[in-house]
Amino acid sequence: xxRAIENPIITIKDIKPSNPNLKxxxxxxxxxxxxxNQTVLLLRIAESANSNGTHVRIPVLNxxxxxxxxxxxxxxxxxxxxxxxxxxxxxxKVQHLTSLSHFRRAISSDGIHFEIDDxxxxxxxxxxxxxxxxxxxxxxxxxxYLITYTAVSKHGVAVGLIETKDFNTFERKGIILPxxxxxxxxxxxKINGKYYMxxxxxxxxxxxxxxxxxxxxxLMHWGNHKLVLTVNEDSWENGRVGGGAPSIKTPKGWLHIxxxxxxxxxxxxxxxxxxxxxxxxxxxxxxxxxxxxxxDYEKHGFFGNVVFTCGVIxxxxxxxxxxxxxxxKVCLATIELQxxxxxxxxxxxxx
Amino acid sequence: xxRAIENPIITIKDIKPSNPNLKxxxxxxxxxxxxxNQTVLLLRIAESANSNGTHVRIPVLNxxxxxxxxxxxxxxxxxxxxxxxxxxxxxxKVQHLTSLSHFRRAISSDGIHFEIDDxxxxxxxxxxxxxxxxxxxxxxxxxxYLITYTAVSKHGVAVGLIETKDFNTFERKGIILPxxxxxxxxxxxKINGKYYMxxxxxxxxxxxxxxxxxxxxxLMHWGNHKLVLTVNEDSWENGRVGGGAPSIKTPKGWLHIxxxxxxxxxxxxxxxxxxxxxxxxxxxxxxxxxxxxxxDYEKHGFFGNVVFTCGVIxxxxxxxxxxxxxxxKVCLATIELQxxxxxxxxxxxxx
Numbered sequence: 067x068x069r070a071i072e073n074p075i076i077t078i079k080d081i082k083p084s085n086p087n088l089k090x091x092x093x094x095x096x097x098x099x100x101x102x103n104q105t106v107l108l109l110r111i112a113e114s115a116n117s118n119g120t121h122v123r124i125p126v127l128n129x130x131x132x133x134x135x136x137x138x139x140x141x142x143x144x145x146x147x148x149x150x151x152x153x154x155x156x157x158x159k160v161q162h163l164t165s166l167s168h169f170r171r172a173i174s175s176d177g178i179h180f181e182i183d184d185x186x187x188x189x190x191x192x193x194x195x196x197x198x199x200x201x202x203x204x205x206x207x208x209x210x211y212l213i214t215y216t217a218v219s220k221h222g223v224a225v226g227l228i229e230t231k232d233f234n235t236f237e238r239k240g241i242i243l244p245x246x247x248x249x250x251x252x253x254x255x256k257i258n259g260k261y262y263m264x265x266x267x268x269x270x271x272x273x274x275x276x277x278x279x280x281x282x283x284x285l286m287h288w289g290n291h292k293l294v295l296t297v298n299e300d301s302w303e304n305g306r307v308g309g310g311a312p313s314i315k316t317p318k319g320w321l322h323i324x325x326x327x328x329x330x331x332x333x334x335x336x337x338x339x340x341x342x343x344x345x346x347x348x349x350x351x352x353x354x355x356x357x358x359x360x361x362d363y364e365k366h367g368f369f370g371n372v373v374f375t376c377g378v379i380x381x382x383x384x385x386x387x388x389x390x391x392x393x394x395k396v397c398l399a400t401i402e403l404q405x406x407x408x409x410x411x412x413x414x415x416x417x
Numbered sequence: 418x419x420r421a422i423e424n425p426i427i428t429i430k431d432i433k434p435s436n437p438n439l440k441x442x443x444x445x446x447x448x449x450x451x452x453x454n455q456t457v458l459l460l461r462i463a464e465s466a467n468s469n470g471t472h473v474r475i476p477v478l479n480x481x482x483x484x485x486x487x488x489x490x491x492x493x494x495x496x497x498x499x500x501x502x503x504x505x506x507x508x509x510k511v512q513h514l515t516s517l518s519h520f521r522r523a524i525s526s527d528g529i530h531f532e533i534d535d536x537x538x539x540x541x542x543x544x545x546x547x548x549x550x551x552x553x554x555x556x557x558x559x560x561x562y563l564i565t566y567t568a569v570s571k572h573g574v575a576v577g578l579i580e581t582k583d584f585n586t587f588e589r590k591g592i593i594l595p596x597x598x599x600x601x602x603x604x605x606x607k608i609n610g611k612y613y614m615x616x617x618x619x620x621x622x623x624x625x626x627x628x629x630x631x632x633x634x635x636l637m638h639w640g641n642h643k644l645v646l647t648v649n650e651d652s653w654e655n656g657r658v659g660g661g662a663p664s665i666k667t668p669k670g671w672l673h674i675x676x677x678x679x680x681x682x683x684x685x686x687x688x689x690x691x692x693x694x695x696x697x698x699x700x701x702x703x704x705x706x707x708x709x710x711x712x713d714y715e716k717h718g719f720f721g722n723v724v725f726t727c728g729v730i731x732x733x734x735x736x737x738x739x740x741x742x743x744x745x746k747v748c749l750a751t752i753e754l755q756x757x758x759x760x761x762x763x764x765x766x767x768x
Contacts, residue, residue, distance in 0.1 A: 160623045194644075197623075221627065221644060222620030244598070244629050244642040245620040269573030269596040270621040271503075272511045272548075276572065278595050287638035291595040293545075293572060 074395035094390030097204035098377025249308035266308035275306035311378035367392025425746035445741030448555035449728025600659035626657035662729035718743025
């Protein structure tokens with residue numbers, strides 16, 4: 067992979083807070099698509115309130131969909147502040163997120179220099195999004211754009227769907243997968259009469275965070291769930307695996323850029339192929355990561371040692387991967403499709 | 418509730434093992450319906466291998482769908498044997514179940530005395546069921562019977578669907594909800610043009626095991642997931658809540674018998690009503706349990722202090738609840754519909 071020399075292409079300095087009481091903690095994990103011949107990124111903007119030495123202050127939505135700032139004493143023995151992203155109780159159960167995320171538009175002619183909205187485009191709404199909306203993926207399909215995203219609340223991590231035709235007005239389509247699930251990407255066309263998605267449930271008592279597929283006739287109702295890729299004990303994929311951006315149609319099959327994390331939460335990217343007829347069976351996969359946290363901006367940030375993608379675009383045989391670095395910046399890395407093919411090996415592990 | 422004087426109506430003594438190497442640990446949590454004017458129970462039969470003083474032996478399906486007996490040293494410091502149902506590692510992550518469950522038919526003219534198959538009717542099959550199939554619910558709908566059940570494997574706890582027209586042949590319809598989810602019951606008819614179910618996902622990091630609804634046009638693909646009932650911190654419902662048998666149409670609304678467990682794993686039954694138009698909003702609910710573990714056969718068994726239902730039948734205004742007692746027996750308790758109405762109070766807690 068070749069990192070853009072302009073990296074990071076968007077940082078928190080480029081983002082205006084949505085509210086004078088908030089500060090921007092991160093601009094990362096963006097969906098990406100082409101609209102009107104321009105590159106559109108849907109940025110995840112994470113904002114927190116100004117914490118001080120004695121209290122952590124966190125923004126949430128209240129029951130009336132109003133922003134509210136909660137204040138938590140850093141000395142409260144109930145809580146654990148060890149993870150920059152969450153506040154947990156003694157039993158490692160997450161009680162709060164430290165930030166509230168929304169989506170903002172960024173538009174570019176060259177795919178590198180972006181005009182970014184001053185204000186949120188999509189802000190959390192309703193009890194299932196009281197802790198924010200995260201990690202949007204954009205699929206262009208049948209002349210419209212579908213945005214799948216993580217809806218977070220005290221009830222868990224669910225998957226919401228939003229539709230837009232013009233990146234101006236949009237319509238919420240409800241929760242398409244219940245808790246806990248995330249990393250949902252919808253394929254850009256029907257395959258043998260059915261729509262497909264990848265998703266990544268997180269089981270609670272048995273099993274690990276693995277990648278699954280599901281099928282649909284209407285993009286709203288999903289079934290026939292199947293395991294696609296499982297964590298791999300002795301590798302860089304031993305913690306969790308999950309989908310990236312919507313799969314891309316190539317002459318050799320459906321290409322998918324996915325992420326894997328180690329047990330130590332180092333997030334890296336890999337790629338796999340399925341046949342064009344059956345996206346539920348991986349035929350080729352990269353053995354090693356194609357992108358791993360190596361630069362300063364990937365190793366250090368809001369949550370370090372993370373590269374994570376929600377947005378991939380194929381343009382003139384160039385695979386352009388927009389990725390979040392260290393949970394606070396947007397970066398770009400590219401690779402020629404022919405080069406990426408060279409990294410893919412026959413995949414026989416099965417699930 | 419009035420317990421049948423014949424309780425428990427089926428015990429492990431009535432069940433022949435499916436294999437000479439197995440012993441029956443439990444016969445419980447049965448689905449129930451009427452077929453050809455007879456009561457049909459779909460029994461969950463849990464079987465283990467004969468463990469001894471030094472080793473726990475557990476049956477599983479191997480990759481070739483053959484029964485295999487695993488043996489685990491009781492002194493292995495890797496494992497925790499404290500729960501009779503599971504074997505966990507040091508991190509409380511379940512590594513094995515102690516038993517493998519399948520489904521067996523039981524048929525009766527009076528609903529109390531049953532003829533029970535000598536052999537399994539539906540045995541686990543495939544990698545998603547390698548640790549067994551559990552807790553069937555039966556819905557009669559559009560002239561066929563749908564069986565929703567828990568498919569357990571090392572990959573987690575998923576929800577499978579099986580269809581039968583005659584309780585003889587059956588067809589597997591795949592996984593309709595991914596891990597972790599269980600307690601799925603499908604409504605017996607369309608409501609305003611859509612099918613409905615209740616389900617109970619178990620989130621991993623944030624939130625609690627709550628009851629949700631989902632909608633479908635074809636019973637195979639599900640969407641528009643909504644929270645229906647949440648755990649209630651200061652009550653007998655503070656550990657988990659989940660659906661029971663398919664809801665029953667009554668003049669006052671859809672009646673549902675559900676279960677709740679305390680944090681200490683005492684499982685009890687309650688009831689709620691929704692309007693006939695909208696099964697996603699509870700209008701009335703019992704404040705106290707309508708059935709709790711009180712008798713010796715409910716307090717003691719494979720896993721004590723449990724009453725749990727997957728099968729409820731309304732016959733001539735009598736609500737007949739078939740329930741599992743202490744995870745090893747089938748029991749029956751009844752209540753007149755008019756009496757049950759008296760226990761229901763307006764429900765305003767919301768979710």
